[in-house]
Structures are given as structure tokens and as C-alpha cells.
Amino acid sequence: MISAVVPTCRGRARLERNLGSVAASLAASGEPWEIVVVDDAGGGLNGLDAPARILALPENRGYGPAVNAGADAATGDYLLVLNDDVRLEPGTVSALRARFPDPTLFAAVPSIRSPLAACGDEGGKAGEFAAGLLEIREVEADGAHPTLYPVGCCYLCPRAEFLDLGGYDDAFAPFFWEDVDLGYRAWARGLRTLHVPEAACDHEGSATLSESRTLDERERISFRNRVLFHLRNLRDPARRASSFGAWAAFALFETRPERLEGLAQAFARDAADPRRRGRGPSDAAILDLVSPR
Amino acid sequence: MARDVLEEILSAALHEKAIAQDGIADFAAGLRDRARLILEERLRPLQDRVDTLEKENAWRAESIEGLTGENERVKDENRRLKDENGRVKDENRRVREEHARLLDEIGRLKEESRAVQDECGRLKEEMEGVRAEWRTASAAHDRLLQHHRGVVRGAAESLGAVADLPVWKRGQSRARLADIAAALRRDTA
Numbered sequence: 001m002i003s004a005v006v007p008t009c010r011g012r013a014r015l016e017r018n019l020g021s022v023a024a025s026l027a028a029s030g031e032p033w034e035i036v037v038v039d040d041a042g043g044g045l046n047g048l049d050a051p052a053r054i055l056a057l058p059e060n061r062g063y064g065p066a067v068n069a070g071a072d073a074a075t076g077d078y079l080l081v082l083n084d085d086v087r088l089e090p091g092t093v094s095a096l097r098a099r100f101p102d103p104t105l106f107a108a109v110p111s112i113r114s115p116l117a118a119c120g121d122e123g124g125k126a127g128e129f130a131a132g133l134l135e136i137r138e139v140e141a142d143g144a145h146p147t148l149y150p151v152g153c154c155y156l157c158p159r160a161e162f163l164d165l166g167g168y169d170d171a172f173a174p175f176f177w178e179d180v181d182l183g184y185r186a187w188a189r190g191l192r193t194l195h196v197p198e199a200a201c202d203h204e205g206s207a208t209l210s211e212s213r214t215l216d217e218r219e220r221i222s223f224r225n226r227v228l229f230h231l232r233n234l235r236d237p238a239r240r241a242s243s244f245g246a247w248a249a250f251a252l253f254e255t256r257p258e259r260l261e262g263l264a265q266a267f268a269r270d271a272a273d274p275r276r277r278g279r280g281p282s283d284a285a286i287l288d289l290v291s292p293r
Numbered sequence: 294m295a296r297d298v299l300e301e302i303l304s305a306a307l308h309e310k311a312i313a314q315d316g317i318a319d320f321a322a323g324l325r326d327r328a329r330l331i332l333e334e335r336l337r338p339l340q341d342r343v344d345t346l347e348k349e350n351a352w353r354a355e356s357i358e359g360l361t362g363e364n365e366r367v368k369d370e371n372r373r374l375k376d377e378n379g380r381v382k383d384e385n386r387r388v389r390e391e392h393a394r395l396l397d398e399i400g401r402l403k404e405e406s407r408a409v410q411d412e413c414g415r416l417k418e419e420m421e422g423v424r425a426e427w428r429t430a431s432a433a434h435d436r437l438l439q440h441h442r443g444v445v446r447g448a449a450e451s452l453g454a455v456a457d458l459p460v461w462k463r464g465q466s467r468a469r470l471a472d473i474a475a476a477l478r479r480d481t482a
Contacts, residue, residue: 130326131323131326131327131329131330132322132323132324132326132327133323133327231305237309237310237311237315237316237319238316238319239319240309240311240316241306241309241311241312241315241316241317241319241320241323242319242320242322242323243323244302244303244305244306244309244311244312244316244320244323245306245311245319245320245321245322245323245324245325245327246323246324246326246327247302248299248302248303248306248320248323248324249323249324249325249327249328249331250327250331251298251299251302252299252328253328253331253332253335254331255335260298263298263302264297264298264301267298267301267302267305271305
């Protein structure tokens with residue numbers, strides 16, 4: 001069974017635009033399915049005309065916690081994690097589902113056509129270390145290839161693996177970088193994420209965020225979570241030392257207050273809830289695995 | 294706030310030995326390379342501004358060069374116009390002098406014209422006098438002619454009367470002829 005988990009906050013119009021395509025794609029897969037719409041305390045979903053179960057959260061905590069709540073409430077073997085502004089094609093779910101079962105695979109990501117993507121596809125990601133930090137870039141591909149992380153707006157993964165990884169890290173709430181963190185943790189366990197271009201969807205593009213957050217606020221959160229990602233994930237001592245040097249450079253030379261605020265908040269969040277980084281592939285090995293050949 | 298964050302970062306780095314012997318080179322590389330990027334990012338608007346100003350400066354220099362050339366051209370033109378102006382002034386002076394000369398000539402001609410007119414008036418008057426004299430002479434001549442005609446007619450009538458006298462009145466005829474001759478003599482003296 002496939003459970004689509006769709007977090008939303010005041011996204012009724014987007015759901016009404018897109019849920020029909022989700023249901024059609026799920027139905028076309030030939031598997032039992034359900035749609036769990038997680039209302040992140042936005043309200044306004046009474047009488048939603050869609051084949052979906054509404055899970056209303058008591059408080060707004062953001063994308064990661066909402067997906068985690070949906071994953072807990074879901075009953076399927078697979079989670080189809082979706083943003084409310086994503087439209088699927090009839091064959092999207094089938095093409096993703098065909099990649100499973102695979103004990104080495106954590107998630108399958110479709111081609112995500114989006115105005116946000118420089119190359120037109122948000123789905124493929126590679127990373128490299130530069131000046132102490134991980135820099136992520138889009139990767140175009142004709143065929144399936146490893147990708148750094150399952151982009152949060154659309155992917156399919158076994159629910160058990162998602163839960164076993166602990167789902168999204170609440171430290172990243174309300175949004176940004178939680179999907180990078182999840183994918184990186186999976187890679188660190190030896191679980192791949194695959195970009196599957198034969199599956200495709202359309203993403204309207206951060207519709208919820210642009211409606212509810214100022215640019216400065218988004219920059220602060222994005223930067224905070226970028227720092228947090230490095231603090232909580234890097235294992236190679238040399239990479240960590242280099243990243244500390246980079247953060248020191250930001251502390252010394254950065255002038256944007258929202259970034260300095262995000263920097264301070266990241267260290268405070270990490271200190272409040274430190275993560276134990278277990279054994280696994282090195283950072284260099286992970287990035288090498290997702291580098292385009 | 295930045296100093297507190299820095300302390301926190303350095304503290305965490307120390308805790309992880311990132312700024313101990315093993316990690317110090319990587320820490321320094323991260324610091325140096327990232328600082329360069331941050332400063333480049335901060336400098337980019339200034340660099341863009343500098344680039345813009347340099348472009349503007351080049352444009353201004355080009356404009357100044359163009360304007361300087363234009364200025365030289367205008368100066369040359371000005372010089373040429375001054376020369377032309379001098380030439381025109383000379384010409385003007387010459388024309389004025391010519392004008393004055395012509396005015397004098399006109400004055401002289403006017404005076405001459407007046408003198409001619411006066412002479413003409415005088416000649417007209419003289420001609421009128423001559424005409425009047427001619428008319429007087431002509432009238433006198435007419436009168437004299439009339440008189441002579443009367444005398445001749447009288448003589449002719451007297452001669453006719455003499456002719457009609459009978460031969461025997463030769464004495465009377467002679468006397469009458471002598472009267473006639475006397476009368477004619479008087480009128481032709």
C-alpha cells in the first residue's frame with residue numbers, strides 16, 4: 001500500500017488543484033493507496049472535495065514535523081511525500097514504485113519540473129565541498145542516477161526506512177535543509193537515493209513559504225539550517241575543521257544580520273540536542289557516490 | 294552578537310580539536326577560503342559600482358576628449374569668424390566711406406540739380422520773356438501790317454480814284470498822286 005503524505009498550511013486551493021492528479025497517479029499504480037493530508041494548523045480544509053484523510057495538527061511546526069506526523073499516521077508500506085503544490089502525471093507513482101523493493105535504496109525521486117530549478121528539474125542533486133562547506137547543485141540526467149537527497153516536494157520511500165531513520169529532524173523545523181539532512185543520513189547508512197527521470201511531476205514552487213514568510217526570515221532559517229546540516233552530519237575530521245573555519249569566517253566577516261542570527265541559532269540548536277554521528281561512509285565517499293559520472 | 298557566535302564556534306572547534314595540531318590547517322583553509330568568498334560577495338556590489346564608475350569615467354573621458362576636440366573646432370571656427378568679422382568690418386568701413394562719398398556726391402548732384410533747375414527756371418522765365426516779346430512784336434507787326442494794309446488799301450482806293458479822274462483833271466491827278474506818295478513816304482520812313 002502506498003500512503004501519500006501531503007503537508008499543507010492554508011493550502012486548500014493548491015490541494016484542490018493538485019490532489020486529483022495524485023489520486024489518479026496512485027490509482028494507476030495498481031496498488032492500494034491512501035492520501036493523508038496533514039493540516040499544519042492552517043485550517044480551512046473542512047469539506048475538502050478529495051479522496052483524502054485529513055490529519056489536523058494542533059500547532060504549526062513546519063514541513064518536517066508535519067510529514068513525520070503524516071508518516072506516523074499513514075498505514076502504507078511506502079510513503080509518497082508530496083508538497084501541496086505538486087501535480088503528478090498518471091505514470092509517476094508506477095515509475096517510482098518500480099524501483100522497489102531494493103534493500104540499498106532509501107528513496108526514489110522523480111524529475112521535478114519547476115520554475116525554481118535552473119536546469120528545469122529539481123530532482124537531481126550533487127554536492128561538493130568548497131571553501132569549507134557543502135555546495136549543492138542541480139544535476140540533469142537522462143537515466144536514473146544517484147542523487148544527494150530526496151527533494152522534499154516529491155519522493156517515494158519505504159515507510160519503514162523513513163521511520164527507522166527517525167524521519168525528518170525536528171531541529172530543522174519549520175523548513176529548509178531537512179530533506180538534505182534526511183538523504184545524507186540515509187547515505188551515511190549506505191542507503192541510496194535515486195533520481196528517476198522517467199517519473200515526472202510539476203512543482204509550482206515554494207507557494208506556501210512565499211505566502212507566509214518574509215525574505216529575511218527565510219534567509220535566516222535557510223542559513224541556520226545550512227549550518228545545522230554541517231554540524232549534525234559531517235564526519236570527516238578535516239571537513240569538520242574546515243567547516244568550523246568557514247563558520248568563523250561568517251562570524252568575522254558576514255554583515256547580514258539574518259545570517260548572523262541564523263549562525264548563532266544553529267549552534268544553540270545543535271548544542272541543545274546534539275546528534276551522535278555513527279559509523280558509515282565518509283563525507284567524501286558519499287559525495288563521490290552522487291557525483292555525475 | 295558576532296563575537297559571541299565566534300566564541301561559540303571556536304569553543305566547539307576546540308572541543309572537537311578542529312583547531313588543534315591535526316585540524317588547524319583545514320580550519321585555516323576553511324576560514325581563509327570562505328572569508329575570501331564572503332568578502333568577494335560583500336565587495337561585489339562595490340566592485341560592480343566601481344566597474345560602473347570606471348565605465349562612466351571612460352565614457353566621460355571620451356566625452357571630454359570629444360568636447361575638447363569640439364572646443365578646438367569651435368575655437369578655430371571662432372578665429373575664422375573673427376577674421377571674417379574683421380574682414381566684414383573693413384568692408385563695412387569701406388562701404389560706409391563709399392556711402393559717405395556717395396552721400397557727398399548725392400549732395401553735390403542735388404546742388405547741381407538745384408542749380409540746373411534754377412537755370413532751367415531762369416531759362417523758362419527768359420523763354421517766357423522772349424515769348425512775350427515775340428507776342429508783343431508779333432502784335433505790333435500785325436498792327437503795322439494792318440496799318441500798311443490800310444495805307445495800301447487807301448492808296449489803292451486813291452489810285453483808283455485818280456485813275457477814274459478825267460484826263461483833263463491831270464493837275465488834280467498829280468496832286469492826288471503827290472498826296473498818295475507823301476502818305477506812303479510817311480509810312481515807310
